[in-house]
Amino acid sequence: MSSTSIRFQWSSVIGADKYFLVVDGSSNGERYNHSFTTLSGQVDGLTPSKSYDCYVYSSNQAGLGASSMTKTITTSINRVMSISMDYSCSSGVVTVTWGQVFGANFYRADAIDVNGTALSCTSASNTCQITMLNCGERYLIQVTAISFDCQSTSNTSTYFETVPCAPSQLTTYHECSSNVIIFSWAPTNNTNYYIATSLASDGQVVECHTKDTECFFTNTGCGHTYQYTVYAVSNCNSETSSPKHVRTSPCIPQNIETSAGCWSDVLITTWDKAAGALSYTVEAQGNNGDSYNCSSFTNSCAIPGVACGESLSVWITASDDDCTTEKELGEAAQTVPCTPTNVSASVDCSPNSALMNWTVSKGAGFYIAMAQHADGTVRSCHSPGPNCLIQGLTCGKTYTASVIATNMKCNSSQSQLVTIETGFCPPTNVSTSLQCDGNMGTVSWAAVARADMYLATATGNDGHTHTCSSNSTDCSFTDLLCSEIYAVTVVTIDRGCHSDPSPDVELRTV
Template identity: 40%
Template sequence: MLEIHNTYRKMLEMASRPGFAITEISSVDSSKLKVSWTPYPSANTYVLDLRIANNTRNLPFIIVTPSFITTKTFQRLRAGVLYNVTVKAFRYFTILASTWRTGRTGAGLGGGGNCSCNADTIAAVTWSPPHRPLPVIGERADPASASRRAAGTVTAAVVLPPSNIKITVLDKTAIRINWNPVANAFQYEVTVHKNSGKNSDRINPVQNVKALYSCVADSVVLSWNVSPGATSYRAVARSIAGVILYCTSSAITCQITGLDCSESFSVTVMAQTDTCNSSESLPVIFETQPCTPQNFRVNRDCHSNTMWASWKARRGAFLYRVTALASDGTTDKCNTRGTSCVFTFFKCGLEYKLKVEAISRDRCKSNASDPIAIRTAPCIPEGVKASTNCWSHILTISWELALGAQSYEAEVVGTNGSKYNCSSSTTSCVISELQCGVGFIVFVIAYDNECDSGRSYYAIGETAPCTPSNVHTQLDCDTNGANVIWDKYDGAINYMVSASGSDGTQMMCASVHTNCWLPDLKCGQVYTATVIASNYMCNSSRSSPVNFETAPCIPQNVDAHLDCATDTASVSWISSPGAVSYTASVTGTTELSHSCNTQQTYCEIRDLPCNQDYTVSVRALSENCESNQTTVRVMISDLGK
């Protein structure tokens, strides 16, 4: 037995930790030992083990205390007995540190003794002298004994039983025993017998205590082995926070309900009879389900559609699960050991309801937090179109409905640097009074109360080209061709020129430049020319008309007569379209030329000698051109007739 005790002591020494120690063991009276120790960091339970030194037959006294208690008193101990006291610091099921010391209860001379088990109303007490001499530590106060104490010697002697023993019944479960003191006695041994003459046996502590915790019922079912002689059992559950709950049963199981969340409970069971209680069983630790996480918050990043959630940690939580339920029915989950979670790549334009729950190692779940609803940024508008009213310079912008959008804004940037915008709560908006001949790039942005979608894919639009201006013509009198010219403007891709003659004829030409050639125009006509610019989608309005006149037509039906009596030639012709005046010329064989100018269709040329051949020519004139001449050869014989 001594070898087992020494092995136990070595194990305690190995478990000892620096800084964790029993600071005091004092005897309050002959049946009590007060034990104090230093607190140990992170411990949530202390287990005190008290047993008689060098004695393996008696069961130990076990006391379990929460971490905030560092002083405890053992009661109902034997007087004057040396005890080994061990204090162990626990973190749930793990021993963090252990320390031990010895302490002795007081001698209790003339005092009463306490019985761990009592009769109902009567007790028979006998004093049995020891079979061997009892060691006497205290001695008479005489010089010889004093010298012996100084020399460190101990005297052993046989002592006789005390006399004048008196028993006083205090109540149903306690008696007081008094006797006369015995000289030189260090301790007394009191034995209590039942009136049947047999010794009353101590009730053994309950063994094999088990705790089955139910998350759903929020209760724990306790079970243990039968303790012989017990008529009932009392289970005590103590939480770290100081909550104490009880259940009593005559069977070997009982249930404790109404447990708080996020608590660690230490459970002990005590066997009971009508008159006695056993010492407490070894503690069993269990944890309740975690409490609902508090301070749950959710934030979002508009541009990446990322959300992150945070909360305050709860005792007993092994991990946390955040669930995000989208308005389209999809669900995302995030599991973490920490107190925050990040969701990335959420869909745009949806409302998400997020909630968090704590989960213990035993997979017990807390109640979920109240959900927090938050939206992702609106989706980017699609199907953007831009169309122009060619005549009013109005740009109409349209797009498809964007999920999550409450309003829209269209941004228009012109090729000339101009900027416009319009807002709408529907899927279209209009921008008016735009400049002519300008191309536009159009973007649409969707908004909710806090976020924007970002720019849509761009669309292209342009207003009608500006009306050509400074239109003028250059006429080629020889060919009756006209070159129509105008100034250049942005926005036009090609131009159409139309010319209407005074006789109703139409001439047209197209050009990608700022001029266009109208060939083979009719002689003697007044033409009105206009220019239209086009960008293939819209045409400009017609330019201001410009008039030009082609060269006069060649005079027709020229007739000449020579009067030899007067040497005068009479020349006539038919009126030519476009002619303002005419010039008639007569040239003889001597190349002597005579002419006349007139606005009529005839004229006379004098001083022409007879007997010659003459050539008569008539040319029509306008303000800018002259026609080709009409030539008639006149023979002398003809003139003489």
């Protein structure tokens, strides 16, 4: 047990040449007598935290004078000499332990931060716990011993650091083209290094250990949402920061298909939804220089007003709130061919055919020309170029003709209608008669409406021929050979063109 001292002072007494100081601790059997020739003195070896009655006598050769007024003094308590502490990372509580001091009724332990703010606990034993400590602080621990009248603060102390605070001021930067993500935070006290964690929406976890206050995450995938957190590491690890979320660039759309409605001017594009995409933009470039576009929040998009006969290159991009993918090229698309124009029909001297002509139209692979009679009969021809010959028409009929263009997938609309008037039919009801005198033969037939004239031909067995013409319904052959069998036919003539010949009719000479 350490002892303590008291230093006294008193006023001078006239005639005194010496002073006697009495310190009486009768309660514990202590009594101290000291003589002094000065007006002050010190008494050592007193018991700490004890009360003493103190008074002074003056003296000279004549004897002792009266004593001074008694003053009761309590000695101070000794300081705590040893302090230890144990800090719990998980609870954030520090347990302080010290060596006990004689005479102390209880103790107060203080944790003092760099600003001088103290947190305390008290105990009648040699330990107590200080709670509510701040993270990231460096504390000075002192212990004060307290008696009823006195207290003494330890002249020894110890320091400790609390758990780092959870990192804050989190920021992220996302580079759209590479999907690199930079995660950063403000520095924290009492930290050796940091561990940042990336958690992808597919469950993949990546850690970054650094002494800096940022981490680069490079192996990120498109169309994912990433959660980033960080904690500080020292003797104690901090709590994990609040999460920071980042969405990477959308993935590139796949399986792009574009089709043009065969009966409309609408271009429809579809694709597989891309992970992370919130919207899409479709762009189409025609071979004639026209451009088209549309936007969609789903996986399809329709562009109206697309010109006929276009061969289109189609691109699609996917976007989220911050980033857009590079353009992805889909398959080329073709719109419906344009309708042929300037359609015309001409009938030559062949009564059963008509030559169709038109102007080449955009987007056409080839063309189909059709001629339809009122009875429903249809004849057609096709060609890669701007004309074709419709054959097999019936003579003496009126047909309505048109042309369509096709690209093997879609047909254009029908062109304007033109009228075809086929040539005259050959005469019917052809018959012959022979006038024996002179071997002259006569042929007759039924009239053909609007015919200009007729030509009859008699062909002998050896191939020689005789002809006669008429603008009525009969004519005669002269100078026929005797004993010959002739095949007789008649054609209708109109504006220089002949009909097909009528069926053969026999004529025998004698």
